[in-house]
Each structure stands twice: as C-alpha cells, then as structure tokens.
Amino acid sequence: MEHTYRLVIACPDRVGIVAKVSQFIAQHGGWVTDASYHADQDVGWFYMRNEIKADSIAMNLEEFKRAFQKIAEEFQMEWFINDSIVRKKVAILASHASHCLADLLHRWHAGDLFCDIPCVIANHENLREMVEWHDIPFHYVPFEKDKKKEAFAEVDKILENYATDTIVLARFMQILPSEICEKYSDRVINIHHSFLPSFIGANPYQKAYDRGVKLIGATCHFVTPNLDEGPIIEQDVVRVSHRHTKEDMVRLGKDVEKMVLARGVEAHLLDRVIVHGNKTIVLD
Amino acid sequence: MEHTYRLVIACPDRVGIVAKVSQFIAQHGGWVTDASYHADQDVGWFYMRNEIKADSIAMNLEEFKRAFQKIAEEFQMEWFINDSIVRKKVAILASHASHCLADLLHRWHAGDLFCDIPCVIANHENLREMVEWHDIPFHYVPFEKDKKKEAFAEVDKILENYATDTIVLARFMQILPSEICEKYSDRVINIHHSFLPSFIGANPYQKAYDRGVKLIGATCHFVTPNLDEGPIIEQDVVRVSHRHTKEDMVRLGKDVEKMVLARGVEAHLLDRVIVHGNKTIVLD
Amino acid sequence: MEHTYRLVIACPDRVGIVAKVSQFIAQHGGWVTDASYHADQDVGWFYMRNEIKADSIAMNLEEFKRAFQKIAEEFQMEWFINDSIVRKKVAILASHASHCLADLLHRWHAGDLFCDIPCVIANHENLREMVEWHDIPFHYVPFEKDKKKEAFAEVDKILENYATDTIVLARFMQILPSEICEKYSDRVINIHHSFLPSFIGANPYQKAYDRGVKLIGATCHFVTPNLDEGPIIEQDVVRVSHRHTKEDMVRLGKDVEKMVLARGVEAHLLDRVIVHGNKTIVLD
Amino acid sequence: MEHTYRLVIACPDRVGIVAKVSQFIAQHGGWVTDASYHADQDVGWFYMRNEIKADSIAMNLEEFKRAFQKIAEEFQMEWFINDSIVRKKVAILASHASHCLADLLHRWHAGDLFCDIPCVIANHENLREMVEWHDIPFHYVPFEKDKKKEAFAEVDKILENYATDTIVLARFMQILPSEICEKYSDRVINIHHSFLPSFIGANPYQKAYDRGVKLIGATCHFVTPNLDEGPIIEQDVVRVSHRHTKEDMVRLGKDVEKMVLARGVEAHLLDRVIVHGNKTIVLD
Numbered sequence A, B, C, D: 001m002e003h004t005y006r007l008v009i010a011c012p013d014r015v016g017i018v019a020k021v022s023q024f025i026a027q028h029g030g031w032v033t034d035a036s037y038h039a040d041q042d043v044g045w046f047y048m049r050n051e052i053k054a055d056s057i058a059m060n061l062e063e064f065k066r067a068f069q070k071i072a073e074e075f076q077m078e079w080f081i082n083d084s085i086v087r088k089k090v091a092i093l094a095s096h097a098s099h100c101l102a103d104l105l106h107r108w109h110a111g112d113l114f115c116d117i118p119c120v121i122a123n124h125e126n127l128r129e130m131v132e133w134h135d136i137p138f139h140y141v142p143f144e145k146d147k148k149k150e151a152f153a154e155v156d157k158i159l160e161n162y163a164t165d166t167i168v169l170a171r172f173m174q175i176l177p178s179e180i181c182e183k184y185s186d187r188v189i190n191i192h193h194s195f196l197p198s199f200i201g202a203n204p205y206q207k208a209y210d211r212g213v214k215l216i217g218a219t220c221h222f223v224t225p226n227l228d229e230g231p232i233i234e235q236d237v238v239r240v241s242h243r244h245t246k247e248d249m250v251r252l253g254k255d256v257e258k259m260v261l262a263r264g265v266e267a268h269l270l271d272r273v274i275v276h277g278n279k280t281i282v283l284d
Helices: A017-027 A061-074 A099-109 A128-133 A148-161 A178-183 A204-211 A246-269 B017-027 B061-074 B099-109 B128-133 B145-161 B178-183 B204-211 B246-269 C017-027 C061-074 C099-109 C128-133 C148-161 C178-183 C204-211 C246-269 D017-027 D061-074 D099-109 D128-133 D145-161 D178-183 D204-211 D246-269
Strands: A004-012 A032-040 A045-053 A078-083 A090-094 A120-122 A138-140 A166-170 A188-192 A215-222 A232-239 A273-276 A279-282 B004-012 B032-040 B045-053 B078-083 B090-094 B120-122 B138-140 B166-170 B188-192 B215-222 B232-239 B273-276 B279-282 C004-012 C032-040 C045-053 C078-083 C090-094 C120-122 C138-140 C166-170 C188-192 C215-222 C232-239 C273-276 C279-282 D004-012 D032-040 D045-053 D078-083 D090-094 D120-122 D138-140 D166-170 D188-192 D215-222 D232-239 D273-276 D279-282
Touching: A004 A017, A004 A061, A004 A273, A017 A032, A017 A045, A017 A061, A017 C017, A032 C032, A045 A273, A061 A078, A090 A099, A090 A148, A099 A128, A099 A166, A099 A246, A099 D099, A120 A148, A128 A138, A148 A178, A166 A246, A188 A246, A204 A246, A215 A246, A215 B232, A232 A246, A232 A279, A232 B215, A246 A273, A246 D246, B004 B017, B004 B061, B004 B273, B017 B032, B017 B045, B017 B061, B017 D017, B032 D032, B045 B273, B061 B078, B090 B099, B090 B145, B099 B128, B099 B166, B099 B246, B099 C099, B120 B128, B120 B145, B128 B138, B145 B178, B166 B246, B188 B246, B204 B246, B215 B246, B232 B246, B232 B279, B246 B273, B246 C246, C004 C017, C004 C061, C004 C273, C017 C032, C017 C045, C017 C061, C045 C273, C061 C078, C090 C099, C090 C148, C099 C128, C099 C166, C099 C246, C120 C148, C128 C138, C148 C178, C166 C246, C188 C246, C204 C246, C215 C246, C215 D232, C232 C246, C232 C279, C232 D215, C246 C273, D004 D017, D004 D061, D004 D273, D017 D032, D017 D045, D017 D061, D045 D273, D061 D078, D090 D099, D090 D145, D099 D128, D099 D166, D099 D246, D120 D128, D120 D145, D128 D138, D145 D178, D166 D246, D188 D246, D204 D246, D215 D246, D232 D246, D232 D279, D246 D273
Parallel strands: A090 A120, A090 A166, A120 A138, A166 A188, B090 B120, B090 B166, B120 B138, B166 B188, C090 C120, C090 C166, C120 C138, C166 C188, D090 D120, D090 D166, D120 D138, D166 D188
Antiparallel strands: A004 A045, A004 A078, A032 A045, A188 A215, A215 A232, A273 A279, B004 B045, B004 B078, B032 B045, B188 B215, B215 B232, B273 B279, C004 C045, C004 C078, C032 C045, C188 C215, C215 C232, C273 C279, D004 D045, D004 D078, D032 D045, D188 D215, D215 D232, D273 D279
C-alpha cells in the first residue's frame, strides 16, 4: 500500500474549484495518484477526492491543513485530509451469527482490510474463541430485555475506552440508540439482510420468501436513528427460485451479506464514501 | 422447435405421483424430452412439467386428455396439456414508451417468441407505425380522465374479438380493472419498473433516486387486482451510482425492463410458469 | 441532453496537469459538469475527460483549440475537444442476423443513441426493410468467395461517400481488411459473441457448448488487423447450464451481444473511450 | 438437514426410465422430496437425481441397492445411492494463500458445509495455526524443485491414511500427477483463478490485466491430467476497469474464487454433480 494523503472535499458547486485545489496541490509538488470528482447538479454540490503521494509533497499534514484552510473557507468546504498509513480504529459489534464477522476478521488477518480492530463486542459468547484467536479483545455484553439501556451504556463505554473511530454492525441484531448513532454519525456501518428499501425490519428472508421474490439481497448502509433508512453504501443480490426454502435463502444470503459488508467497509476505510443528505457518494 | 405436448400438473404432494404419471406416459410410448418437478414441503404441494415428443405418443391430444382424466382425479390435479405448435394469442397493451414493445416485436419478428400477436392496443398514437410495420393491427384507445371505464370496456371488447389468450402490459401505465384481471387470471403479464416490493406504484425511478439505492431493477409479474402485488415471474437489477441522474436511471432501467419482460413472457409461452397462492413456480 | 464541450486528453503523467487544465478552463469561465481522470502508474500515462457547459465558456470551439494548443504542447498531449451536439456519423455493417442491428436502430429511433446513422451496409438482403423503415439507406454488397476484395472496395467507397466517422460491425461476419482497420483506427467497433479471449474466431457458441462452460459472454472491442484481439471496450456474461443446447446458447447470447454492443457504442459516442496500447480507458 | 437417500443415475436415454425408477421408489413407500432429471438429446444420455426421505422407505440402503440392481442392469445405468447423513471425507490441499481455505473452514465450522475435513495438506507452514484452531490435522509437505515426485508420494500416503473421498485444491499451486487424478477421478476439485478457457496455466491475473478484459473470473472444475481442462462445475465473474491494477485484480479475484469454489464443493457434497465426457450436469 502506497503512502498517500487523501484529501476529501464537499462544497457548493461553482466554477474554479478543481483549478484552485489542483493548483494548490501542484504548487507544493503534490503528485496525485488517484482523483475522483462529482458534481451533482440536482443539489448544486461538488465532491472530490485526491490521493497524493506523501513523499511528493513538501509539507507535513498539519502544515497542509493550515495552508489549505484559506481555500476551504473561500469555497465553504466540508473537508478532511487523512494519512493512508494511519489505521482507523474499527470496533465490531456482533451477535450470534458468525459469517460476517469471520469474513471481516479473515480479510483483516490476511492484510486485505487496512485498519485496527481494537475489540469485538457481542451479546452472545459463542464467537469469543474465534475473535480471541485473532488476538482481538472480545467483550461480552448481555442484552436482557429490560436492561438494554444499561447494556448500551456499557457498549458506549467500551467504545470510548478503545478510542473507536468506526463501528461495524456485523449482523448485530439490536437497534442502536440515537445517542450512539449521532455520536458516531456517518461512522456506524450496518449490514441489513435485504435489498432495501424492501423488507425493512425483522425477518427479511421470511418476508422475501413469503413475497416470492426471484432475487434476494443485502444492503450496507450508515446507521441513523431511523431503522434501516440510513444512507446506502453498497448493495448486491443473488438469484433464488421456487426451489429455495426460507432456510436456503438465509444460507445463500450469508454470502451476499458478507461480500456487501466487506465492500462497504473497505470503501469507508479508504475514505471513498461521502454522505450528503441521505445518500452516499462513493468515489472510486 | 420440436413438436411436443406439454403436460403441466399441480396437486397435493403424496407418494407415487411421478410413478403414476410417468408410467402412463411410458405405456403410451411417450418420449419425455424435458421434465421438471418440484415438491414444496411448506405447502405440501407438488408441481410437474413433462415435455413429450408429439410423434412418440400413440394418441392425439383429446384421447390423451380423456385417458389421463382418471389419474388427474385420483390425485386431485389441476392440470393441462398443451400442444407446442399451437401459438398462444398474446395481445400487447402499451402506452407511449417504445422499448418493451419494440423488443417484444423484434423477438417475435425474428422467430424467437413463439406466439401470435393478434393486436397491440395503446392509449397513444405514437407507436402505430412501428406496430403496423410488423403487420399487426394497432388499436388506439384514448384514456381520458373521466372515461376510463368506457375505455376499458372497449379494450375488453377488442381483446374478446381477437380471442386473446394472454395479455402483456408493455409499460401500459393504466391500472387494469378487477374484472379484466380476473377474467384473464394468471394470464396478464406486467412489467413493473422497480425491484418489487420496493417502490410500488408510480414513479419508481424517482423514488429509487431519492432513496439513493445502488441497484435498480424491474419485475415481471402476473397482474392481480392488488397493484404491483401479483405473483412475481422474473426480476433483475442493474448497478447505478451517485453519477446517475434520475434520467440516467430511466434510460438504464429500460434495458432491464425489456429483458425481464421478455424472459417472463417466454417462460409463460413455454408453459413453464405455475401460479400457486401469490407465488410462481417457474419450471426450467 | 445538455450542450457541452468534451475535452479528452491523454499524456505522460507528471505533476500539475490537472491544475493547468482546470485553471485554463476556469479562466475562461468553463463550468465543468462531469470530469474523470485516471493515472496509470504502470505505463506512466495520464487520461482525463472534462465535460464543460457550452454556454459557460467565452470562446467558440476553434478559439478554444487555438488557446489550448500551448498547454497541449507543453504536456505532449494527445487530445481533442468535441461538441456534444455534433452527431457522429456511424455506419453499421451487418450480415443476416438482426438482433444487434434492430436493437441499435431502436435506440437511435427512440433518441437514446445520439448519432447519425448515414447507412447500413449488409451482405444479405433480409434486413433491408427494417433499415429502410427507419429512413436509413440500405446498401447490399454481396461477398462472394473469390470477390471479397472487390466487395470491401465497394464498402470502403460507400463509407467514404457518407463521410463516415465510426463503423459498427453488428454481427457482420466478414473479416475487415487491414487497410480499413487502419483508416478508421479506434473507430471500428465490433461485437464478438464470446467472452474474449475465450473462443476467438468462428463458432464461439459451439466451442462454449463443447467446453461445457457455465457462463457465456460477449465482447465489444475496437477492431485491429489481428482478429478478435483489439482493445476491449465492454464485456458481459449470462449464466447457462447443462440444460442449454447450443441453440439455446445462441438465443441467450443474442441478448448479451446486443446489450454489450449498445453500451460500447454509447461510451464511444460520448467520447468516454480512450485507447492506449491494446487497452481501453473508459472514463465514466 | 433432512435425512434422505440420494439416488443418482446416468444411462442411455430411452422411453420408460423415470416410470420404472419412480415406480420402484413408490412401491417401497419412498417419498421423493427433490427430483431432477435431464435428457441430453445430443449424446442420447439421461441423468436423474432423486432425494428420498430415509424414514419413508421400507428398506435399508443395502437392501435398496440389491433390489435396484435389476433395474440398473436393464437400463445399463451408472448409478449410486448415498445416505445424506454419511459425511464425505474431504481433504484440502493448500499452498500459501489463505482466502479459499479460510472460507471453506468457516463454512464447515458454521455447519454450512456438510462433510468431514480429515486433514489439510500444504506446502507452506503459514496456514498451520488457522487449520489447527479448527481441530483439523495440518500436514506440511514441502515441494522442492527436484523432489516433487517424493512430495506427491507423501501426499498420496496421507490421503490414503485418512481414507479420503474427495480432494479440494484450495489454491494449491502444484500440478497433480496423473496417478492421483485418476485414482480420485471426478473427486478432485480445483479452483482456477480465471474464467476458463481464458488464461489457462500460471499468472492468469497478469494475463487478464495485460489483455485488458472488463470482467475477471474464477472456475471450479474437476481435475484431469490435462491442466485446467477438466469438467467445469461452476464459474463466476466480477467487473473490473482500467482503474484496477493487477494487484487489485488479485484482491478482487479472491472473493470470486472463494465463492465459486464453495458453490462447486457444496454441489459435489450434495451429490448434484454428474460428469459425462468432459462436461458436468449439475442437478439442482
């Protein structure tokens, strides 16, 4: 993995943004290895992501930020610049099902998911061994019916302790309270086991089976206080037929879920995902 | 296209159905070139489709029907046998958009859609020339706001006149009255321009755009009195991104719509689709 | 369709290209509605495409070209700027099969393929009526075994007469002579009925059937003197199984062919395709 | 998982096979829960798979075999009947790459891959811990350049010791000697990291990158003495573009490889795959 700085910008669209930004980068010797832009004419908003070779630029990150601030203000930018070698701290919340967690852990273990995983929190004990084998702390937090508030308080504390940057819900079946959604706004990634907006809420495979659909899907999205209605990052589907029972759909769905979640998480880790309103711009 | 008889059966599941049916066919010398079976353990129902070489069997179709009736009664079968060289009469209803109609007409013209198209009925005039070039009668029936009932009465009469067997709604944007739905039960095929059950009703691409989905789709289904809720025959999707405007989605969606509709219609023409409850069994 | 200028550039990669180009555009008031960039570090080459609102820029196209020439030289650019409302002249060569031709003609007729189609040339007569119904001149050029050279001379002359810009081979089954390939370099688009590089040459479906593949495909590529080895623009596949005969594959393949060809042609018409070496960069 | 017997048959096609077989099953009270048939008219061969509820049938497996033998002889059948609760012994051969192995192990661990995995054999040590965490014996067999024959002799001995039924090559990069291919004929499953027959042999991603394809794929096939030319069980593809480096393709390809391999192995474990000539019939 090349050492780069990732400059990500969203601002009202107008003439001259790219010129100004790319001139700034060029002035400081910045070699852009990857750049994506998008102008959304409907909302009049502009998005860009520049990946700049770290050793090509004559400033450190703090100097860059200070120097760039003037341009940012001129164009009313929402922006950040990240160092590609600084790993995000991604806490994973799980429940009983193992497929998404196992897939993420293996990608991380194999070096294909560039982040730290400071901890896994689950409301079942069954995945402890798998997690600990990866040398990742496993926290069991039971979610009893009348003590969910307390449970989430504990989760919140654990997340704090690890200085968590991003939360991934790997088939965590509890509804996150608004406070956590807002605290980690645009940084809580969920995998929903349906092709949203179809089959919001519980038991989507049962609903898909009952409706007789010919494709089932999965949706990776940022979590907001509105259940299953946050900005969608990635979706995919797999073909089913009358031959498939509900159990077959659950089993086939696992593969789509884990792939879609991994792609969504990876895009986020690479700072490719910008949220605007209730949509994402995924700059490839 | 080989000359075959297609024997299609649905009945309560129990031991011995295949044995009885295949023995009957074998006794009469029937050479089965294609057979599909499905037992749905959830509803306890059994489905089968046998394609039998016409010249291998020592009876004509009427004799077959009479002889088979005893077995059918014993097993409480819903069943039929069709002659592959008898073309279904498929009337197409269209509106202003041409893509689905043009695709169906070309398939028919090229010999890839085995049916008769006795007429096209539309509530706009713009597709007349295209239809008439194919030597198919074109009927213009205007749908004025307060005269929809009269319009549908005229449509119904035209369909009757052509002894229509199957109705295909090729982006016909009017809601069919219950009487026609029921009269042509399981023989009215619609293409809905979304991945149902997402985005039921009008303007699905606008809704898909607003929701920020990453795949858009189309659904071919039998029409029932409940809008967009009939048994699904076929679905497919195409990938979209933040780069796509609503207009792009409409354009990209056209290709999915026409493909999904054609596949659904083809399956129906080949007597591959059985409806049970609100689902289809598509025996390939 | 918005009126824009499309500035397309390929040049050796170095620091400052985007800055220089976007500054030039901004200086002249150019409002960029769509921009894509790609730096290929393997070959050290940079590609960009800017779509600029025509009425935002204070120059006409000729003035732009003259003014931009200095930058182009400085960066050793291969480049052009096209006016989005100037339609490319796309001649279609066909043989006997109708599906690709019919699909292209319908897209054009429906306004979804922005180009002129000055003529269709075919070595069979059977598609004449379909072409002429669209008010497009149809030229029948027979290809007899020993007179192919003469036939291509005639084709070449017809293409010249219509000031053809782009040639689309819509299942034209003759091998284009090198002279025509070179004369229309990077402007002859073919659809090959396999997933290249599998099954180069004749009878790909037979070969796919014999090999027992589980997916069949189609490939849209620019034609070079090396048969089926030109730069690939677009590919897609469709699932097949043991149930499918070779004839089924031919039939299923038609749908993939027509879709892949249409997507390839559309990308070319929008000036999205850059050829470098034997590969394409398709800037979306 | 329901307890069933799986009766799998291949024989020359003629009238009356299904009748005879299904009558035999019905006579003994057999409740068929899943049945698939295929008649290949090109080669004149018939294939069938019946899944029969174990407790519905009044014989044990040995009695069934004896009783059925007469029918089998009459129709010159190649056939077998397997008990669904008898787990196949699947030895996995791996090298250095972990993705396919980790995916198979997790499926097995989660109960989604119904088999025993008596051992993993690898020519690198790096995957030992992962395998042993699953309580599966790990055998390291080094493959030195001039001692491959000895290495394979050792592999063969290990396979023997575990009474191996099926061998899965999970990105094992050595070419299996003919003797092992033949000894485990139609029971050695390989994953090749290209869409065969494209890019046979070493470095397929490099070749795909060099050719500029727009889709990369993976192929699961039975191994024969002819490298990468055995009967194909399953294939799939994933879209790539000019943005993807060779390294990206390797990374993206991992996901296709592991999915395609898992689907192929699962079909084999469920006795759904019949080999005829150099093709498979995968009875779903």
